[in-house]
Amino acid sequence: MLDENEIVARVRSRFANENADEDLFTSGTNVVPGKPVRVVSREGMPVYWIVPLAAENEIVGMATVSVSGTITSVSAFQNEAGNNEYAGFFHTPPLHMLDDISRSFNGATLSKPVMSYDRTPERWGWMVEVRTEPPVRVFIVPGGWSVCAEGAEYGYE
Secondary structure (H helix, E strand, O other): OOOHHHHHHHHHHHHHOOOOOOOOOOOOOOOEEOOOEEEEOOOOOEEEEEEEEEEOOEEEEEEEEEOOOOEEEEEEOOOOOOOOOOOOOOOOOOHHHHHHHHHHOOOOOEOOOEEEEOOOOOOEEEEEEEOOOOOEEEEEEOOEEEEOOOOOOOOOO
C-alpha cells in the first residue's frame, strides 16, 4: 500500500497539467493537494484515500485515490466566499458536533473518530461509537450528524 507522500505525489502530478480538470476549477486556479485521510471499512481495513484540494487557503474540492494509487475521482465543492465548511473537517470532526453527540447521550464517552463511510464508499464521513449499553454508532458529515439505524452497517463493502 502506498504511503501519504506517494498519494500526494500522484494527486499533485494530476494537477501539473494545466488543462487537468479545467471544467471543475476556475482557469488559473493553483490547486494544491492537502494531507491525505485514509478511509477504512468496518473492519478497519484501508479502502481508499481522500485528498483535500486547496486553493487560496480554502478547501475547494477533493480527490479520491484507491489504495493502489489510482485517482478514482476529483470533485469541486460549491463554497460561498468566506464559508469554508470543509476546512479542517478532513482531519478531525468538528468539536462542537462531538460535544453535541455526547450531550445527546447524557454525557456518554465516544470512541476515537475514524473516517469511514455509510453503506457506500461515496457517503464518507467520520464514524464514532457512543459508549452506551448497547453502543450506538453515529455518522458525522460536514453538515451535521445522525445515528446509524439499528443493525445498519457502516463501512460495508
